[in-house]
Amino acid sequence: MxxxxxxxxxxxxxxxxxxxxxxxxxxxxxxxxxxxxxxxxxxxxxxxxxxxxxxxxxxxxxxxxxxxxxxxxxxxxxxxxxxxxEHPLLKSCRRFTLDEDVDAGKEAIGFLTSSSPVPADVAQRCMSLLLKISPIKHHDIRDGALSRLLRQSTAAKALLAERLQDKTTTAAFEEIYMIGDGAATGIANVVLTPEAWKSEEARDACEKDVFRLYMAKLLEVGDDDDSRAMRGISRLLVTDSAKLHDLVDDDTFDAILSCLDYRNPIETKSPATLSTAKFLEASGDKGQSMLTTYVIKHYSLQTTEDLVLAFSAEAAIFPIATATAASMFLTKDFLPSLVPLLELKVKSRHVGLAALEMLSAACVDTACREAIQKHCLEWIQEASKSDEAQKSTIAAVVLAKVHGTSVKVNGHSPDEKNEHNYSDEIVRKLMQLLCDNPKDNRASVFEGLAHQSSRPRVKESLINDRKWLQLFIRELGHADPVSSTIFGGLSIVEHLVTYLPNLSDEQKKIAQLKAYANAQGKPSQADPLNEDDAVSRRCQILVIAELVPALEGLYKQVRVGSLAIIIRIVLSLAKMPSKRRVIMVQQGALKMLIRSLEKLGDMDAQNADAKKNAAQAIARLLISVDPSIVFGPSKNASVMSVIPPLVSLLDDDDALALDSPRDLLPTYEGLLALTNLASVPTNGATESIVRLCRARIEELLLSNNSRIQTAVTELVCNLVQQSAGIEMFANGTPEAAKLVHIFLALAGSESLPTRSAAAGTLATLTEFAEVIDAINKQERGMELLLAILEDDEQAMLHRGIFAVVNICHCDKEEATVARAKMKELDIEKKLEMAKRKADSEDVYVLFEEAEKALGISFYQQR
Known part of the structure; x- marks a missing residue:
């Protein structure tokens, strides 16, 4: 326009x-x-x-x-x-409300969805148009525009707050509630926004009135859709349960618990579950008593409808109030009478399904799981053979959970072979259920296999069925990112890719003793399917099957707990050979990790492990790729964003357990990744690395771990190719002189990679007078530098003679002093001896250049 x-x-x-x-x-x-x-x-x-x-x-x-x-x-x-x-939003709202122009209504929704700011006066005029028009044909569009406007604009909320006060609250509530789900939920958002109200007293009073009106709607006879009222109740209870829980009476709580009926849609059950959890949390013993009364009352009546309500409530309560649910479940006469009751109700499909849902949820508690084995196992096994898909699916999931303990079949404990066969049968059934009906069975299959997939044989069954694996990855990518389904699916993947922990020798001995004791005196053998080679193979199969793109489509929306699992999965995948890591980067793994760290950045300290895992995964990926290809040759935001997490891997972990050695692998991998980044001279990485970890570099150079010492020396060798790295050594400070001394010592290390990197660093730095001065002032400084010429490695000879040539060509006073020291140390003889070992034309030419610059008359014939 x-x-x-x-x-x-x-x-x-x-x-x-x-x-x-x-x-x-x-x-x-x-x-x-x-x-x-x-x-x-x-x-x-x-x-x-x-x-x-x-x-x-x-x-x-x-x-x-x-x-x-x-x-x-x-x-x-x-x-x-x-x-x-006229503002485009106001224009669209006017055309929609006055002319019933559907396209204009959609334009309004599109504008509000785009998060473009809406001026306060425009928001209020749009609200007035949307509220004052009598019901129109396209009520869903009206509801969509109104709900989005309320979410985005405080001014719109303020107008609705005035409406709730100017009219009687009941009339205003009824008018807005009937517009649609979004508008009805919007009322709760308004009363929870202090900025929309002239006083807290007015807001507080209206909030309680609105809560009562939501509850009245829930109790209203003939209202078939409880989800609208439940969403409002849930929104208010989740935010203000301490203030509102006293307003919930027995009838209202009964109505909320009845919404937990497994037959209800998720739109009703989800807010009902949240409401129940917050009410029980806030009301204490009173809420526990009300819950117990509800379940006992409905179970005692034993009609089909009452049993469904009782079992559904128990199933929903187990995850949120496990102790309370378990105490009712383990009541003396409950489980012994359950199977006979279910057999009497055998014709009632809903009673059986509700009971299975309850048994599945109860498996979260060990005592309940054991009681299920004792009293219900045979009934569950029969249910798993049912021709009814839903019933057999849930029963298979329960068996998968129960099979995690010492299962008894027909009252007898199976031997190990039969136990494996029994487990395999359950897994095959769950896998087939996903193939038969992916969308409907996804949640149940994921949940069941999450319990079984920790077993090595099951891992191999899942990874080797390539057709099933592709289906599983596809369904994982399609799962609701904020549902429990995604947690189950990610748990399966984590079981497939998790490596055994690295243990110290002492920890290995303790583990062996425990395993020996648990095996009743028999030596324990590690399962080869859990060893690194088997895990690496599974990881490679998953990368080829494009697991990473599926995870990349989920990580933005999942909850923090699921995001932590995704990060652990990527960390394990990144342990594969370098070629596979390159594929992961191409599939978006690096970008996903960077964005995940941004998402975790605003979280509290409890996410420290997830942040460290993400940083280590980034390090592993960057070790194997050309940074100039991934980030480009020039400085950009992406390359700058990965340096802080990599530097964090170099820090000491003060929270390490006393009985475990420090895991230096993250530090080592962080150093390698930083070294790779610093290899591109134009990307700006060097300046950032030096600024963030100058002090830590010095500490790591003195590490008693040879691999760490080599890695940090190689990092510095790359850093000094840029001015920021050179400044660490050439600023004339005591700290810089100390670093020069450390590198003179490292040039004589027993480790060839360490002394080669140290000598390369000195070869670069001896071009600068400040570094030459630091060598002069060190006791035996020049002697240590010339000792490089005594090394038999050609690379060391090259670096040593290059440093000598640098000093020879420098016209500063410090270099004059250095040349005099070299002559005192019989440089002529040292050059003669070293020159005899040279087998490279380039190195030979450098020797002749040094001899000429020093005025040495001896020239060895080639």
Whole structure:
């Protein structure tokens, strides 16, 4: 749509009559011109009302040229100009409410969904339009626009707050509640927004009134859709349960618990579960007593409907109030009488399904799981053979959970072989259920396999069925990111990719002793399917099957607990060979980890492990890829964003357990990744690395772990190729002199990679007078530097003679002193001996250059 500034230009150039008093017209019949101009003006008006501003401008332009002084033309032009000045959201709302223009309503929703800011006066005028119009045909669009406006604009909430106070609250509530689900929930959001109210007292009073009205709606006879009322109750209880729980009486709580009926849609059960959890938390013993009364009352009546309600409530309560649910479940006569009762109700499909849902939920408690084995196992096994898909699915899930303990079949404990066969049978059934009906069985299969997939044989069954694996990954990507289903699916993947922990020798001995004791005196053998080679193979299969893109589609929306699992999965996958890591980067793993850290950035300290795992996964991926390809050759936000997490891997962990050695692998991998980043001279990484970990680098150079010492020395060797790295050594401070001394010592290390990197660093730094001065002032400094020439490795000879040449060519006073020291140390003989070992033309030329610069007359013949 043309902006006001463009319209101003249009007014000045197309309609000079308004500004300059006239327009020279061609000699045509004015009456015919005016007739045509009026027709065009009418057409332009229709076009602007239809939202086609550009077409309207073109049409009115032609009309003005034909009849600039015609009043109809001027009026049409004025309308177009006013229309252009009006805010697009207000314009859309006006067309939707006054003309019932569906497209305009959709435009309004689109504008509000885009999160574009809405001025306060525009928001309130749009609210007035949406509220005052009597019910219109397209109520879903009206509800969508109204709910989004309430979510985005405090001014819109303030207008609704006034409406709730000016009218009787009941009348205003009823009017808005009937608009739709979004508007009904919007009322709760309004009373929970202090900024929308003139006083806290008014808001507090209205909040309680609105809560009572939601509860009245829930109790209202004939209201088939409880989800609308439940969402409002849940929203208020979750936020203000301490204030509102006293308003919940027995009848209301019964109605909330009845919404937990497994037959209800998730839109009703989910807010009912949240409401129950918050009410029990806030009400204490009173709520526990009300819950117990509800379950016992319905179970005692033993009608089909009452049993479904009792079992459904128990199933929903186990995850949120396990102790209370377990105490009722383990009541002396409950489980012994359950199977006989279910057999009497065998014709009732809903009773059996509700009971299975309850048994599945009860498996979260060890005592309940053992009691189920004792009293219900055979009934569950029979249910798993049912021709009814839903029943057999849930029964299979219960068996999968129960089978995690010492299962008894027909009253006898199976031997190990039978136990494996029994487990395999359950797994095959669950896998087939996913193939038969992926969408409907996804949640149950994921939950059941999450319990079974920790077994090594099950891991292999899942990973080796490539067709099933592809289906599983597809369904994982389609699962609701905030549902419990996603947690089950991610748990399966984590079981497949998790490596055994690295243990110290002492920890290994303790583990062996425990395993020996648990095996009643028999030595324990590690399962080869849990060893690194088997896990690495599974990881590679999952990467080839494109697990990473599926995870990449989920991580933005999942809860923090699930995000932590995704990060652990990627960390394990990144332990694979470098070629597979490159594939992971191409599939989006690196970007996902960076964004995950941003998401965790605002979280509290409890996410420290997830952040560290993400940082280590980033390190593993960056070890294997060319950073200039991943980030580009120039400095950008992405390369800067990965350096802080990599640097964090270098820090000491003060919270380490006393009985476990420090795991230096994250530090080592962090150093390798930083070294790789610093290899690109133009990406700006060096400056950031030096700024963030200068002190830590010095500490790690003195590490008694040879691999850490080598890695940090190689990092510094790359850093000194840039001015920021050179400044660490060449700033003339005691700290810089200390670093020079450390590198002189490291150049004599027993580790070839360490001394090679140290010598390479010195070869670069000896170009600078400040570094030469630091070598001069160190006791035996020049002696240590020249000792590099005594090394038999050609790479060391090259670095050593390069350092000598640098000093020879420097014209500073410090270099003059250095050359004198070299002569005192018989540099002529050292060069002669080293030169004999040189087998490279480049190195040989450097020796001759040094001899010439030092004025040594001895020249060895080639």
């Amino acid at each position: 043309t902006s006001p500034s463009l319209l101003s230009d249009f007014e000045r150039t197309i309609h000079p009559t308004i500004y300059s008093g006239g327009l020279s017209m061609p000699s045509v019949d004015l009456s015919e011109a005016e007739k045509r101009a009026v027709g065009l003006a009418d057409q332009a008006t229709l076009l602007v009302e239809g939202g086609d501003a550009k077409g309207a401008y073109r049409t009115i332009q032609e009309a003005i040229h034909l009849a600039p002084d015609n009043q109809s033309v001027i009026d049409a032009f004025t309308k177009i100009r006013l229309d252009d000045d």
